Amino acid sequence: MKLDITKTNQAIERLLETTDNPRHRFLLQAYHRHRYLEIAGRYEEIFAPDMMVEDPVYHLHALGLNTTLRGQDAIRNLYRTWAETGECVMYTDDEKIAVGDNMVASMMTGYQFKPGKVLAAAGFDIDDENAMYIYKAREEMVWPYDDHGRLIGEDVWEVDPDNAEIIKLDPADVITTQEAAEILNPLIKPLPSFDETVARSRR
Template sequence: MSRFDITQTNRAVERLIETTDNKRHLYLLHAYNRHRYLEMAGRFEEIFAPDMTVANPVYHFNLLGTTTTLEGADAVKEVYREWTGTAQCVFYVDDEKLAVSDHMIVSTSTMYQQTPGSVLAAGGAPVDPDATYLMKSAEHMIWPYDNQGRLIGEDVWEYDESVREIIALDPSEVLTVEQSAALLAPLIKPLPALNPFTA
C-alpha cells in the first residue's frame, strides 16, 4: 500500500486553520484549502467562481527547468484541464510550511505530482511511457489575493533541483481522478459565509 494519502495533502493548511484567529487570514486559508482540494478532485471549473478567483488570473511557473506564464482564466483552465485528463491533478505534499498575511499565502513543501510516463518520456526522461510515476520536487509558492479575498494568481518555482526525483508507482498505487474526487468530496467545504474583506 502506498505511503501517500491524498486526504492528508492539506494537513498543514488545516492545522493552521485550527490555530488562526485573524479573520482575513482565516478566510484566505479556507480559500486555499478549498482551491487545492477542488484541483486534486478534478473539479477545477469551481476554482474560477467569481468569489474565489479574479477574472484574469496570472500564473507563473518555473519548474523542471521550464519557465511558463499563463495569463487569463482560459489559459489557466487549459492547464488544469490537461492535468485532470491525465490525472496529473493528483498530488501529495510533504513537510509543507505556510505563512499567511492579509493578501498573500506563502508555501514551501516537497511536492509529488502523479505523472504518466508518456508525459515524462516526451520531455526526454528515460522512463516507461506506459507506466505512471510521481514527480518529486522542492517547491515554493506565493498566492496573492485581492481586496475581496480572491486569488490573483500563483507564482510557483522549484527551488532545489537536487531534490528532483522520478518515482515509479505500482499500478495499485495509481489514483484515478474519479477515486481522488470520491476521497476528497467530504473534505471540500464552501467558503466561509462571511467574507471579512467585503463585510
C-alpha cells in the same frame, strides 16, 4: 508508494487552529478549498467569482514546467489537461505555511502524478511510457489575493530541479482523478462569504 491525499492540506488545517484574524482565516480556507478541488479534478469550481479574479496570472517554474499562463482560459486548459491525464493528483509533505492580508506562502516537498508519456515528451529519461510516475521535489509558492480574498495568481518555484526524484508507481498505488474525487469530495467545504466574514470582524 501509496499516498494518503487526505493529508495534503494538514499544514493548512494546523494553521487554521491557531489563526484568529478573519481575513487570514478566509484566505487559508480558500487555499484549502482550491487545492482539494484541483486534486479532485473539479477545476471549474476554482474559477468561481468569489475565488479568482477575472485575469489571473500563473508563473510556474516547477514539476517539469517553465511557463507563464495569463487569463482564465489558459489556466483552465492546464487544469483540464491535468484532470484528463491524472496529473491533478498531488500530495504535499513537510509543509510550512505563512499567511498575510493578501497572500499565502508555502514551502513543501511536493508530489505530482505524471504519466510516462508526459515525462518522456518533456525530455525525462524513463523506462516505461505506459506507467504512472511521481515527480517529487522541493517547492516554494506564493499565492497573491486581492482585497476581496480572490486569487490573483500562483508563483511556484522548484528549489533544486537537479534533485527532483522520478518514482515509478506500482499500478496498485495509482490514484485516478475519479478516485481522488471520491476520496476528497467529503472534505471539500464551501467558502464563507468574504464580505460577511470581514464585516463581522469590524463590529
